[in-house]
Amino acid sequence: MPDVPDSLPRSGYTLPVFACAGAIAALRYLLDTSDRAPTVTLDLINPAESADIAIAQLAPLPDGSVLAITHSDPGDNLDLTRHTPIWSVVAWGSGDQRDRLQIDGGEGIGRQVNQGNAPAIYRYARELMVHHLPPLVPEGKTLKVTIILPEGRALGDRTSNAAFGVLEGLSLLGTAGISAPLSAPGQLDQSRATLQAKAAQYRHLVFCLGENGLDLAVKLGINPDRRVKTANWLGPMLVEAGQLGVEGVLLLGYHGKLVKLAGGIFHTHHHVADGRQESLAACCVAVAVPLPVIQSILQAETVEAGLGLLQTQGGDMAQRVYQQMVERIDQRAAAYVHAHTGAALTVGTLVFDRQRQVIARSHLAQGLFNQLLVD
Incomplete structure (x- = not known):
């Protein structure tokens, strides 16, 4: 990892990088038992640079496979x-294996319930392994790689993975190799610098908390250069937009996350505050949802479970609550910016579900969306 000034947060690497580095180390040992290099250098592909990953342990297993262990380092995040x-287990493929490289998920790798329980190993992780491993495999042989996260099941229970249809573990998620410290305080300065550059070019921007919003924005036809990744710093970033004279901001995010803003919570990391079920309950009260339903929402294990409960009530109840939510977010966000800057920033909210389907948009969001497409 390159040296950075002490004042800047340190970047790390995403889980796919460590999984791939371990697989490379294990394959090299499988080919040559004298190859026990303490680090593996690999091409990240995205970005176009290399990374040196430490191999904590390396050992042959009784069944002829090889296990390599790395440890996640996400940087100052x-x-x-x-x-x-992260355990990477590598073995020669069986005689009936058709693909030269087979990638599977073991214990701790989540299962995608909406994809036939396929392991939650996404495109970038597979791209890395396909790039690095097949060139090392001798002609006529096939390779099987199994990624295991021993702590994945317990850690997965502490995430919102279930809301996106991933159960029993974590995902090898990420579209790039670098793990930018988006939740570290020092990252806010870098995010502001990005916003300042975009605000000098465009009057209207779209704020996305993470990768799901960034991807959906492009699919909706929005110019990729208008996207600003805010991570959990929505409040400071909205204030910065107001100070910079931005005319309008479209908030694009997962409904179970943006609901916090309806309750006036403008830093969305769970370490800072939650209050999602309380915010959802307030939206329910505003549109006269029956009290027993509201009580059930407050008693639900998660806000996603509460939202799911609403959707089972029939009629237009859920849609009325969602509409109240996005309109309330618009109002609270605009008031927040005005209170801190005196500026009149137009904020519109568009929320999506775990299938990345848009489920509600405020009245202001529709106008901002159209503006983003034309100006």
Whole structure:
């Protein structure tokens, strides 16, 4: 990792990088038992640079496979996977294996219930392994790689993975190799610098908390350059937009996350505040949802479970609550910016579900969306 000034947060790497580095180390040992290099250097592909990953342990197993262990380092980020072990088990493929490289998920890798329980190993992780491993495999042989996260099941219970259809573990998620410290305080300065550059070009922008929003914005036809990744710093970033004279901001995010803003919570990391069920309950009260339903929402294990309960009530109850939510977010966000800057920033809210389907948009959001497409 390159040296950075002490005042800047340190970047790390995403889980797929460690999984791939371990697989490379294990394959090299499988080919040559004298190859026990303490680090593996690999091409991240995205970005176009290399990374040196330490191999904590390397050992042959009784069945002829090889296990390599790495430890996650996400940099200066509030990431619950910090230091978690990643096991990469590599073995020669069976005689009936058709693909030269087979990638599977073992214990601790989540299962995608909406994809036939396929392991939650996404495109970037597979792209890394396909790039690095097949060139090392001798002609006529096939390879099987199994990724295990021993602590994945317990850690997965502390995430919102279930809301996105991933159960029993974590995902090898990420579209790039670098793990930018988006939750670390020092990252806010970098995010502001990005916003300042975009505000000098465009009057209207779209704020996305993370990768799901960034991807959906492009699919909706929004110019990728208008996107600003805010992570959990929505309040400071909205204030900055107001100070910079931005005319309008479209908030694009997962409904179970943005609901916090309806309750006036403008830093969305769970370490800072939650209050999601209380905010949802307030939206329910505003549209006269029956009291027993509201009580059930407050008693639900998660806000996602509460939202799911609403959807089972029939009629237009859930849609009325969602509409109240997005309109309330608009109002609270605009008032927040005005209170801190005196500026009149137009804020519109568009929320999506775990399938990345848009489920509600405020009245202001529709106008901002159209503006983003034309100006």
